[in-house]
Amino acid sequence: MKTRLFILLLAIAPCCFAFAQNQKPRILVSTDIGGTDPDDNQSMLHLLMYSDLFDIEGLVSSPSFGNGSKREILRMIDIYEKDFPVLKSHCKELKTPEELRPFCKQGRHGLAPFAGYDKPTEGSEWIVRCARKKDNRPLYVLVWGSLEDVAQALHDAPDIVKKIRVYYIGGPNKKWGVNSYAYIAENFPNLWMIENNASYRGLISDTKDSCRYHAGYYEACMKGAGHIGADFINYYKGVVKMGDTPSLLYMMNGNPDSPEGDSWGGSFEKTNYSSRRIINPEKEPTAAVPVYSVVEFRFKGKRLNLPKYSPCFNLFIDKQNWQGYYMGKGEYCVRYSPKQTATLNYEITCDNAAFKPIRGTLTVDNQWPGAPSPTDYKLGTSWWTDCTSPSLFEGKWQGAATVSKYRRQVLDDWAMRLGWLK
Template sequence: MRRWVLAGIMVLLGGPAPAQQPVPEKPRLLISTDIGGTDPDDNQSMAHFLMYSNRFTTEGLVSSPSYGKGSKQELLRMIDLYEKDLPALQKNEKGYPSPAALRTVCKQGRQGPAPYAGYRTATEGSDWIIQCARKKSPRSLWILVWGGLDDLAQALHDAPDIRTKIKVYWIGGPNKKWSANSYAYIAANFPDLWFIECNGSYNGFFSRNNTVEKLTNTNYYDNYIKGAGALGKDFKNYYKGHIKMGDTPSLLYLMDGAPGNPFKESWGGSFTKIMHSPRTIFNRNTTIADTVTIYSVLEFHFKGPKTNVGSNKPCFTMTVQAGIGEQQWEGFYLGDGAYVVRYCPKQSEVLTYKITSAIPEFPEQSGQLVVDNTWPGKGGPADYRLGDNWYSDRAGSNLFDEGWQGAKTVSKWRNDALLDWAKRWARLQ
């Protein structure tokens, strides 16, 4: 197997394999995940994390399902599988956390999205983020967000002082849709946060380009995972074992080199500083003549009847029809007959939407718009102005992979990451 690994890398790169650079010190880590929700790729990434958990000081595992029915019970179930495989993992490497220690730091965060304000009330998860961030340590707390930002936004609202004690790597893209309100709150109120907004680059981890046949998304399970312990048996339950793992690049980033330098080459991507986050406000229904930026925050403001609905309670629905099918988003009442809903498009396409409400005399409305594929694009007057430590996908046209911006900064290392993981699966055979 070792001979094949080396040969595979030599063929791909035409020379010796690039070594993963050592991380100066174990990162303090807290993962916020929507595991158990609608997308099972979090289970795949959680299996990867558990098998590499000796590389981190794990301080929190927070269930934050802004969409779907995820809960911390799914985290606990994954730790049960890890406990069965732990003796085999420990034969080759030390420093794995005990299952009991991991269970202790599992916390329940918000279930469901935040309202228009971007925050609501504290959760066990948001309180735990604050507690971990405030620990006396010369090291920052790394928060990897695999779903919505709702618990992070709540923690920042309740304890603004933690902004200087944390570093965030967020898998955005589709997750930005589900937590548009929390994102807007953070960008507007904490622009100085150290923040990697990975909207497109993570897609490189399931790229089909430049991949050895044994490592393709459909073949990896049969070649390396099948028959490998309790975690391997469970892996088959997610996408029939096909690799997706869209959140894994955040872990790979912390495992390779100096994570404090987002410009460096790493298994988890390479990023660039952005000074603005696009935001467009519409006070009318849009048409096909309107073009917006991918991943941007769109605010649709409408006039309607005055009502007694509170500002935190959804009172109308925006139904979006796009290539993925139909999805619905909650809209809110601002008072004095003013209504608003936020939406963040995740891909280049033509969107059609409809606005409906059960409120009597609320006018049903509809519209269209075009989403272009450049992020963050040209600035606009309503944009969120960011500080010196906000980073995102590199925009070079040569770094797009299958249409995703910056994805080649991840896909170029995909084979190396999967071959390294294969060694750990081999220990469970």
């Protein structure tokens, strides 16, 4: 009897294995790799070394600034290719470089205008194509930069809102891509979304501690780990700053269907609104807003002979310039999203003398999404964000403890794979 049972188990094992393989999550990554922040390069190397765990359907270059491009994704795959024979000898299910290259697509260069969308790109069209594929599994879109190509895809193909699930690394990315975020929050409130504005910081090593889990990780685990290890030292001198990797970790460990459960990529809570504050800086030069909120400076000036949404003035805040737009009938607007608590002085100026310079101060509270406001974006029942409990803050970073508690496990697990290359 035992012999017959053993033979039966052997017979069905391949089917069970195939079923398990078919249940790999479908993912598409939108990244600003090659732009101003090299943490995406670190996260891309990590993804490639764990490619056996996912059905990767797209690697889209969506650079908001800098020289990011599809070429940079392909360069990372070239590095992976050099180590692939050794890696494959340890894990036969890793994706081959030949499999990955056709999934690399070029998305939008630069930020979207005030509307939040512009023209289709190769990347946005690929998102639509993947989302519409006949598959019972949802497509998880992991956004490592701004939401430009996701917003464009939703604008061009609104039907995909029910087919995709978005895990968005916000915070600074939300600041850069505030117009695309505003478009999605206003027009697609029922999108399945994890908005991670600060929890991701639980994986970032900001300490000078030389132990293997902080500044010493490269020396302890990566040095000598093939071509991948040799390349990793080029980004932040090898210090782990993989702020986008929690989106992958969420898919690797835990239940992706349950954002409120524990996972390596964080734990989140539902929100039914996204903070939006509309400020007339002429009448309210001093204002307080929640961190990560969408702030709209709206005011009046001279009527101009310009089409609606024409760029025509400048907001200078936190040492950076932001494009403002003419809304028609003498009305002006510019959006901004603060990435951390601060007291920020700002100046709004216009070269064509449509209005006099406007100066003011923005005080940013360190609680997201903050107290409800009548001008907030109203969201549906499938939008999650950083946990608000004070016990889950790490310093000023809301929800970061839900990621940091798994940091050692994450880095130990990667160290095991890096050991294959030594």
